Amino acid sequence: MTEIKVTKTTSPKQKPDQNNLAFGKYYTDHMFVMEYEEGKGWYDPKIVPYAPIALEPSAMVFHYGQAIFEGMKAYKTKEGKILLFRPRKNMERVNISNDRLCIPPIDVDFAVEAVKKLVEVDKDWVPEAEGTSLYIRPFIISTEPHLGVKPSSTYKFIIILSPVGAYYPEGINPVKIYVESNYVRAVKGGIGYAKTPGNYAASLKAQMDAKKKGYTQVLWLDGVEKKYIEEVGTMNVFFVIGDEIVTPALNGSILAGITRDSSIELLKSWGYKVSERKLGIQEIYDAHANGTLKEAFGTGTAAVISPICELNWDDKKIEITGGKIGEISQKIYDAITGIQSGKKEDIFGWTTEVK
DSSP: OOOOOOOOOOOOOOOGGGOOSSSOOOOOEEEEEEEEEEEEEEEEEEEEEEOOOOOOTTBBHHHHHOEEEEEEEEOOOOTTEEESHHHHHHHHHHHHHHHHHTOOOHHHHHHHHHHHHHHHTTTTSSSTTTTTTEEEEEEEEEEEEEEEOOOSSSEEEEEEEEEEEEEEEETTSSEEEEESSSOOOOOTTTTSSEEEEHHHHHHHHHHHHHHHHHEEEEEEEEETTEEEEEEETBEEEEETTTTEEEEEEEOSOOOOOOHHHHHHHHHHTOOEEEEOOBBBBBHHHHHTTTTEEEEEEEEEEETTTEEEEEEEEEEEEOOOGGGGGHHHHHHHHHHHHHHHSSOOEEEOOOEEEEE
């Protein structure tokens, strides 16, 4: 395996207050960088002081958006160990996104080692306060200085780290979600299943409109008929209807979430009936009307589990679980965060220790 060169900073930053971290506001002392050149492959992996990136104004990422990213976390246990949660799944998903964006694949095992090495170098930045973690952001950008439309011949693979608190201001408290009926985020055959900046840029207008109306996030419907549920802007979504727990099937326009997958595995291991299928927004409203809609929640790396207490679809509002976290939402949250923090036994082999 290629050696990762390490250059330590000579000017360490002052670490932020662990009790006031917010999300994505602070960055650690170091970052990982690796280059790609057509005909040469990925080369020169190194850990260097966190610093601005120098790129030509004509770098293709600025003009054609050829870029992907990932998100994962590191946690400190009460014994002082540092655990990563399913890092290999994230790096496998990098290559799914890479393939769709015509970016050369990375070596998954090496990428996991790069994450472990970077976290080890900045291990003093892993927060210990309740509900905190070290967010890990790997990303790849196209760097060739060229204005013709084609895949770039050069790339940078970078990993940065950020100590974080809760993603939503509400924390584990339920959030209000606006159902988007006008704008479209993705369609089958597009790039909806890839974790690429363009998907998030496409979601911003609806997200800002929803916030003006007092809603935390947007629930997207399918881009063709605008009647089937897809995902929330930063999360996959689940609904408890009667004795069935339903989440939209992966159809080519939905991100295959790691926390989504973990939640499905947990629920099945507990004996719940879990269905991945087409799910219409009208079905949710009908279930609420007849009393069978018991819970709704989102799953994602940033928030882990985010209970949903209200939906607004075409100005028709429904309240779920009386504005409180539901029993199943709480159970999944406790299980996943317990495994992540080392407080619960990891029977699934999901955690990786940073040596």
